[in-house]
Structures are given as C-alpha cells and as structure tokens.
Amino acid sequence: xxxxxxxxxxxxxxxxxxxxxxxxxxxxxxxxxxxxxxxxxxxxxxxxxxxxxxxxxxxxxxxxxxxxxxxxxxxxxxxxxxxxxxxxxxxxxxxxxxxxxxxxxxxxxxxxxxxxxxxxxxxxxxxxxxx
Amino acid sequence: xxxxxxxxxxxxxxxxxxxxxxxxxxxxxxxxxxxxxxxxxxxxxxxxxxxxxxxxxxxxxxxxxxxxxxxxxxxxxxxxxxxxxxxxxxxxxxxxxxxxxxxxxxxxxxxxxxxxxxxxxxxxxxxxxxxx
Numbered sequence: 001x002x003x004x005x006x007x008x009x010x011x012x013x014x015x016x017x018x019x020x021x022x023x024x025x026x027x028x029x030x031x032x033x034x035x036x037x038x039x040x041x042x043x044x045x046x047x048x049x050x051x052x053x054x055x056x057x058x059x060x061x062x063x064x065x066x067x068x069x070x071x072x073x074x075x076x077x078x079x080x081x082x083x084x085x086x087x088x089x090x091x092x093x094x095x096x097x098x099x100x101x102x103x104x105x106x107x108x109x110x111x112x113x114x115x116x117x118x119x120x121x122x123x124x125x126x127x128x129x130x131x
Numbered sequence: 132x133x134x135x136x137x138x139x140x141x142x143x144x145x146x147x148x149x150x151x152x153x154x155x156x157x158x159x160x161x162x163x164x165x166x167x168x169x170x171x172x173x174x175x176x177x178x179x180x181x182x183x184x185x186x187x188x189x190x191x192x193x194x195x196x197x198x199x200x201x202x203x204x205x206x207x208x209x210x211x212x213x214x215x216x217x218x219x220x221x222x223x224x225x226x227x228x229x230x231x232x233x234x235x236x237x238x239x240x241x242x243x244x245x246x247x248x249x250x251x252x253x254x255x256x257x258x259x260x261x262x263x
Contacts, residue, residue: 003221010225018233019241020175020190021249023226024168029256031218033263041215043167044208047201049223050168053230054198057191060234066191068184071144074152075178076196079160079170083200086164087207093165102166103260109172110254116176117246 005035010049017053024050025106032099039099043090151181156196163200167208170197 009030017023024046031042061067090098144152155177163170174193178184184192208214 002217006218006221007225010222011229012225013222014226014229014231015233015236016229016249017171017226018230019236019245020186021241021246022169022172022253023230024166025172025253026249026256027222027226028166028168029252029260031222033256033259037215037218038213040208040213041218044205044213045215045219045222046168047163047204047208048214048219049226050201051198051205052223053226054194054201056227057194057230057234058198061191061194064187064191066188067195068178068182068188068192069195071148071152071182072192072196074144074149075156075159075174076199078153078156079163079196079200080203082157082160083164083170083203084160084207086161087167087204088164090165090167090204091207091211091213098165099260099263103257103263105162105166105169106253106257106260108257109169110250110257113246113250113253117243117250120243 002035006031009035013046013049014053017050018057022109023053025109028102029106039095039102040090043098043102148181155181159196160200163197164204164207167204170200 009027012030013023013027016026027046027049028039028042031037031045032039037045058067093101155174159170159174159177162173171193174196175189178189178192178196179186182189182192
C-alpha cells in the first residue's frame with residue numbers, strides 16, 4: 001500500500017516538474033506531512049528521484065534545442081561548491097529545524113509565485129486578451 | 132584558450148554577467164543542497180533573466196544545472212545514512228512517469244488555475260511545516 005502512495009507522490013511531483021513547476025517543492029511536503037517520512041529521508045528521496053527523471057528529460061530537451069549552455073559553467077561550478085557545503089550542513093542539522101527552515105523556504109517561494117502571478121494577470125489585462 | 136571559448140561561446144560575457152551567474156549558482160546550490168530540492172524554482176527565473184532564455188529553454192537548462200547538484204546531494208545524504216530504498220524506488224518510478232506526462236503537456240504551458248493551486252499548496256505546506 002505504501003508503495004502505491006510513494007509512487008503516486010512521485011508521479012504528482014514528476015507531473016508538476018515536467019510542466020516546469022517545482023517537483024521537489026511538492027514531493028518533500030507530501031512525504032513529510034501526509035506520509036510521515038522524516039525531513040532528511042524526504043530530501044534524500046527527492047534528490048535521488050530527480051536523477052532518472054533528468055536522464056530521460058535531458059536528451060529530449062537537447063534534441064529539441066532547448067538546452068542553452070553558453071556561459072553555464074559560471075553557474076554550475078559555484079552551484080556545485082555551495083551544494084556540497086549545504087548538503088553537509090543539512091546532514092548535521094536537526095530534522096525538526098530543517099523542516100521549519102524548509103517551510104519558510106516554501107512560504108518565500110509561494111510569495112514570489114503570488115507576485116509573478118499578479119504581474120501575469122495585470123499584463124494579460126493590458127493585452128486585452130481573454131483566454 | 133579552449134576552456135575560455137567554452138566558457139563564453141557566442142556572446143562575450145561581461146564581468147557583470149559572470150558575477151551575476153556565479154552568485155546565482157551559489158544561491159541555487161545552497162538552497163538545493165540544504166533543502167534537497169527547490170533549486171530549480173530559483174534557477175528558472177534567474178536563467179530567464181540573466182541568459183535571456185524563454186520559458187522552455189529556462190526549464191530545460193535548469194534541469195541540466197540541477198542534475199549534478201542532486202547527484203552530489205544524493206551521495207552526501209546517503210553517506211550520512213539518509214536513504215530509504217522502500218521510498219526512493221516507487222518515488223523515482225512515479226517521478227519519471229509523471230515527468231514524461233508533464234513534459235508532453237508542457238507544449239501547452241500550464242493553465243493559470245494550475246499555477247494558482249501550486250502556489251496555494253506551497254503556501255499551505257510551508258505554514259504547516261513552520262508551525263507543525
């Protein structure tokens with residue numbers, strides 16, 4: 001039974017991720033809030049589950065010409081360095097504290113999302129096009 | 132010489148471009164490392180703005196940026212004992228299946244009600260996690 005619940009959680013996250021919204025920002029709260037998974041295990045599940053998805057998606061995106069690698073090393077190399085440091089920090093952070101921090105991060109992302117939705121609304125009104 | 136070509140290719144990056152990208156990378160890596168996710172949510176708007184990518188390009192390129200970060204986090208978390216095979220296998224299978232469907236739907240960008248629901252879910256989940 002739990003196999004199916006984890007499968008469905010992953011599917012919902014993959015669906016959102018594939019549509020260009022954050023998959024992990026949905027998978028991690030589902031696992032912790034509804035399925036009682038610890039914050040650390042939920043985070044580990046998300047980073048691992050991302051890899052096969054990326055392995056499937058990247059060749060398709062490359063073929064479609066969507067990958068823009070110009071100057072990308074300037075992003076990836078510092079990202080890798082901070083990712084190593086902050087993954088180590090996460091590993092030694094108390095699960096409860098990490099959960100609260102993650103919650104605050106989600107709230108910040110939601111506020112950012114609200115702002116961009118609002119901008120989208122006002123620009124579509126100006127355009128006068130009703131979809 | 133060859134490396135420098137690879138680093139800029141096409142348009143020459145100004146010092147400001149480079150600094151912006153390095154700072155973005157540090158931020159994306161920090162969030163994704165600490166929270167085991169969410170790096171893409173930051174990378175997509177940054178890539179759109181800095182590299183002037185459209186929505187699909189930014190989304191696809193963000194996956195390329197996030198994948199190596201997830202790989203190092205996966206190794207570090209697992210080495211520290213945070214790994215559950217019973218959870219990760221079904222979640223990964225579901226993620227691939229959902230991702231394929233989602234990518235097929237991406238040809239039409241998500242309708243606004245999907246975006247609104249997504250923001251609402253993030254907000255509710257965030258509040259629940261902070262106070263719960």
